Amino acid sequence: MQESYPMLSVEEALTRVLSMFAPLPAEQVQVQDALHRVLATDVVAEMDIPPLANTAMDGYAVRVADTADATPERPRRLRVVDYLAAGYVREEPIAPGTAVRIMTGAPVPPGTEAVIPFEDIKVEGDEILVFKPIAMHKNVRAAGEDVQKGQVVLTAGAFLRAQEVGMLAALGHARVTVHRRPRVAILSTGDEIIDVDAPWQPGKIRDANGYTIAALVQHYGGEPIRLGVARDTIDELTHKLQAGLDAGADMLVSSGGVSMGDFDVVKKVLAAEGEMHFWRVRMKPGKPLAFGQIRGVPLLGLPGNPVSSMISFLLFGRPALQKMQGMTPTSLPSRTAILMDAVKRKDRRRHFVRVWLEEKDGKTLAHLTGDQGSGILLSMVQAHGLAVIPEDVDHLPPNSPVQVLLFD
16 A cells, blocks of 8 residues: 555645646625625626716815915915715706815716815805815726726636725626636544434543534635544445535535555555445644545545644645635745744655744744644644654754744
């Protein structure tokens, strides 16, 4: 088994994983449901935004020429002939020597070229006194100042945040074409695993992995399908995975059953029911990581230890979700920090150590969260990210610079 499936680097494993995924088909959703979805097509503006020149503040719309010789000593008098609130339009041009009282956002009347703020004039009856010239287009927002007709405003692959949803609404898109959310079937394996609400028994542990991975799938844009727990038999594991396929899963994710123990059956099911591409990665934690496909659906077999399971999914499952949603896969965001603790290593695997961060004297300091065992889930709760210890580094003394992969 070891000779047939050599241990891969993190990069080699990720390349093989991503080669099995493609963007999912597009679907249309209501714009109010588009948050955190990914555009499948470009969005082109069908009109200018704003569609008409409008005022940037409350004041009086005037002809610039009518203010050219205004001084504090000899102010120009302009007769107010109309009032415009936002949402209303005056189609008739104003005559020389007149002005229109106007509220923020209202289209400026034909013939006017600038807006004088209320605080810069004096009102006397139906006239205003202007005390200084105003510049052309002062306080006026031009038509198309934000977006011009024919402009590509959003491109395919864009991740839709609140501001993109607002822009889509401003462009008049009641429905939006986005990639379908990936459906991910999640299965925990092991005779020792019980569900969260089951009574505890000696020798049993609750299914943290199933809920952790489901939460990560949801966080990164997928739809989790929890398959529960499969006992350590080929028949039950096969039956559970078939249920995931029947549910229309785009990816299968299991946890446990991928190392070298007598009851580790995920590799056996992959070999019997589909195809296995690799099962070991040169990393710690997370070395036993199986990847293959069953009936054309990729299966990511995560380690059973909760820390290994979560880190492996972040490194390999997260980019797969991104690709299925039409995004360019990316690594976790990172930053440089000073590792305050010494790290020693016994083998040539890339280590991902859990750290918490603090800012001090203009520097980012990283501290180990304590015991780095792959079963210490609390170390992930306390961590801000993962300090990466490269394969060729056997020992890091305190105060060494490291790259930290951030969880958020």
